[in-house]
Amino acid sequence: MSENFIRFQKVTKDYGTVRVVENLDLDIARGEFVSLLGPSGSGKTTLLMMLAGFESVSGGAIILDGHKINDLPTHRRDMGVVFQNYALFPHMTIAKNVAFPLEMRGIPKAEVAGRVKKALDMVQLGALTDRLPGQLSGGQQQRVALARALVFEPRVVLMDEPLGALDKQLREQMQLDIRDLHHRLGLTIIFVTHDQDEALTMSDRIAVFNHGQIQQCASPREVYDHPSNRFVAEFIGETNLLEGTVSAVQGEVITLELPGGTAFRSHGMPGFAAGDKALLSLRPERIDLFSEGAAPEGSNCLSGEVTDTVYQGDHLRVVVETGAGRIIARINRKASEWANGARVTLGFRAQDGWVIAP
Amino acid sequence: MKYAKAIYASLIVFFLLAPLLVILPLAFTSSAFLTYPIPAFSTRWFEELVVNSVWSRAIVNSLLIAAATTVLATVLGTLAALGLRSQELGMKSQIRTLFLLPMVVPAVVLGVGMQSLFVRFGFNSTYWSVIFAHTVVAMPFVVISVSGALTGIDRRVERAALSLGAPPWKVFGLVTLPLAMPGVLSGAALAFATSLDEVVLTLFVAGPNQRTLARQMFSTLRENISPAIAAAAFIIIVGTVVIALVLMLARRKRA
Numbered sequence: 212m213s214e215n216f217i218r219f220q221k222v223t224k225d226y227g228t229v230r231v232v233e234n235l236d237l238d239i240a241r242g243e244f245v246s247l248l249g250p251s252g253s254g255k256t257t258l259l260m261m262l263a264g265f266e267s268v269s270g271g272a273i274i275l276d277g278h279k280i281n282d283l284p285t286h287r288r289d290m291g292v293v294f295q296n297y298a299l300f301p302h303m304t305i306a307k308n309v310a311f312p313l314e315m316r317g318i319p320k321a322e323v324a325g326r327v328k329k330a331l332d333m334v335q336l337g338a339l340t341d342r343l344p345g346q347l348s349g350g351q352q353q354r355v356a357l358a359r360a361l362v363f364e365p366r367v368v369l370m371d372e373p374l375g376a377l378d379k380q381l382r383e384q385m386q387l388d389i390r391d392l393h394h395r396l397g398l399t400i401i402f403v404t405h406d407q408d409e410a411l412t413m414s415d416r417i418a419v420f421n422h423g424q425i426q427q428c429a430s431p432r433e434v435y436d437h438p439s440n441r442f443v444a445e446f447i448g449e450t451n452l453l454e455g456t457v458s459a460v461q462g463e464v465i466t467l468e469l470p471g472g473t474a475f476r477s478h479g480m481p482g483f484a485a486g487d488k489a490l491l492s493l494r495p496e497r498i499d500l501f502s503e504g505a506a507p508e509g510s511n512c513l514s515g516e517v518t519d520t521v522y523q524g525d526h527l528r529v530v531v532e533t534g535a536g537r538i539i540a541r542i543n544r545k546a547s548e549w550a551n552g553a554r555v556t557l558g559f560r561a562q563d564g565w566v567i568a569p
Numbered sequence: 570m571k572y573a574k575a576i577y578a579s580l581i582v583f584f585l586l587a588p589l590l591v592i593l594p595l596a597f598t599s600s601a602f603l604t605y606p607i608p609a610f611s612t613r614w615f616e617e618l619v620v621n622s623v624w625s626r627a628i629v630n631s632l633l634i635a636a637a638t639t640v641l642a643t644v645l646g647t648l649a650a651l652g653l654r655s656q657e658l659g660m661k662s663q664i665r666t667l668f669l670l671p672m673v674v675p676a677v678v679l680g681v682g683m684q685s686l687f688v689r690f691g692f693n694s695t696y697w698s699v700i701f702a703h704t705v706v707a708m709p710f711v712v713i714s715v716s717g718a719l720t721g722i723d724r725r726v727e728r729a730a731l732s733l734g735a736p737p738w739k740v741f742g743l744v745t746l747p748l749a750m751p752g753v754l755s756g757a758a759l760a761f762a763t764s765l766d767e768v769v770l771t772l773f774v775a776g777p778n779q780r781t782l783a784r785q786m787f788s789t790l791r792e793n794i795s796p797a798i799a800a801a802a803f804i805i806i807v808g809t810v811v812i813a814l815v816l817m818l819a820r821r822k823r824a
Contacts, residue, residue, distance in 0.1 A: 263728075263732055264731075264732075265728050265731075265732075284731075284736075284737075285728070285731040285732055286731050286732070286733075286734050286735055286736050286737070287734075288732070289734070290732055291732065291733075292728070292729060292732040294725045294728075294729060296723065296725060298723060298725040298726045298728070298729040299726070299729075300726060300729075300730070300744055301726070301748065302747050302748060311730070311733050311735070311743075312733035312734050315733060315734035315735045315739070316734055356729075359729075359733065360732075360733075363733070363734065369732075
């Protein structure tokens with residue numbers, strides 16, 4: 212693995228007076244799977260289009276393998292691109308579609324046939340070579356698009372919401388397939404998505420986008436457990452946010468005073484000092500519910516009243532009204548259940564909370 | 570209500586086709602006059618078209634001019650449609666209107682203008698003057714038809730081709746053009762048909778050597794009303810039907 216195979220340096224993109232990507236820095240290593248995750252209009256797709264060469268760069272540099280590629284035309288970038296709507300050539304057979312990049316590279320006919328077959332076998336479509344794209348289902352078309360983008364062994368594979376048009380089951384199957392291909396072939400993949408589950412499932416690292424900037428770029432676990440700011444905490448997964456004031460910082464434990472007088476001890480972002488305003492992000496599944504007063508020693512406690520319980524199949528969502536506001540807890544089906552109006556105590560450990568700037 | 574609609578539609582179709590139903594049987598008359606009743610059926614007027622050098626010359630001229638017009642209008646119209654598709658182009662709708670203007674401008678006005686222009690450049694009353702004039706009025710059909718086909722092409726398909734290593738000119742040849750081909754073909758068919766029945770411009774810019782079939786029919790109508798006109802009309806209508814069938818096939822292929 213060589214570091215910094217792809218580097219974005221202070222990359223900016225303007226459409227007229229609108230700045231879509233702003234001073235963005237991102238380094239990607241060879242063989243890495245990086246997801247660009249964010250709401251629509253956050254600049255993630257624009258960044259991918261600039262990397263592919265479909266959009267010009269307004270400022271900064273994109274460097275691939277040590278060479279600046281800002282002005283390199285798309286057809287010489289050697290990147291496989293997979294689009295959400297597959298973008299197969301509708302007038303060519305499946306085999307012709309997959310052979311296209313090889314023919315463009317002047318590879319001898321005999322070799323083309325072998326490589327096309329291998330690529331289609333890899334995505335389990337070896338039997339459909341003579342069909343036209345229109346005769347295939349969405350999932351099959353996306354597999355063809357994948358085979359076409361991989362058959363010429365590109366330096367990088369770019370995917371623009373490739374699974375967005377597929378139904379949930381197929382999407383999950385394809386997620387695992389792509390992950391498997393990534394591991395087996397050692398591909399460098401940059402994957403744009405607005406689906407957080409997809410990003411969490413597949414990526415080595417996730418770059419969370421908002422307003423043309425990367426809010427946080429880290430491993431899925433880090434992004435989920437230790438969000439760097441409020442946007443990331445709210446965008447990835449579900450969370451309860453409690454406002455308070457920092458009263459003490461001891462090592463990695465921050466003590467946060469809530470308006471009602473309750474104090475919590477929690478881990479959090481570095482750099483807080485006593486007196487700072489802060490937010491406690493508390494994931495619903497990290498909260499335990501106890502009968503009032505039965506919480507174990509050493510954990511943070513907050514009492515409240517159950518106002519609603521929502522059945523979700525594999526878990527229950529319990530809404531608890533507390534002195535610090537409404538808190539949603541997600542509890543296991545094996546745990547005890549509470550009726551509406553029951554008095555309960557919420558408990559969580561210091562390492563289950565995360566303090567961020569407001 | 571359903572019946573009322575059907576009757577109404579039939580009446581409209583009848584109204585549109587009645588002139589054809591009147592003229593077509595006269596192509597097979599044995600009489601020397603373009604009138605009913607038809608005394609006996611014969612093919613003498615079709616023979617007249619072939620034997621009489623005025624008519625046969627007109628048919629050859631028409632085909633020649635229509636063929637050249639089709640090629641010119643199709644190439645230029647397709648290029649115009651491709652240019653109008655460009656994202657960088659400003660004032661796109663104004664430029665498009667400009668391209669379609671010849672469809673709206675009265676043919677007489679165009680004819681007068683072209684005649685004086687061609688005379689000034691010294692090639693009025695030549696095959697080229699007729700071909701250029703026809704190309705001007707035929708091109709809008711190609712622009713409309715090809716533009717329609719191009720909007721149906723997903724740009725991401727072309728982007729995919731680029732990313733797979735095809736330089737822009739190969740993307741055009743291997744992806745864009747084949748996908749737009751039904752539109753190009755129907756544009757070409759419309760251009761051919763336009764040239765075939767164009768009279769007004771031809772009157773202004775053609776010399777005696779460039780008499781087209783349509784123009785020959787027009788002047789025969791004024792001089793002596795011969796059933797040869799009906800025979801010529803029969804040929805043009807058959808040609809038009811053939812073109813319409815080609816169009817339908819092209820559309821079906823696109824679908």
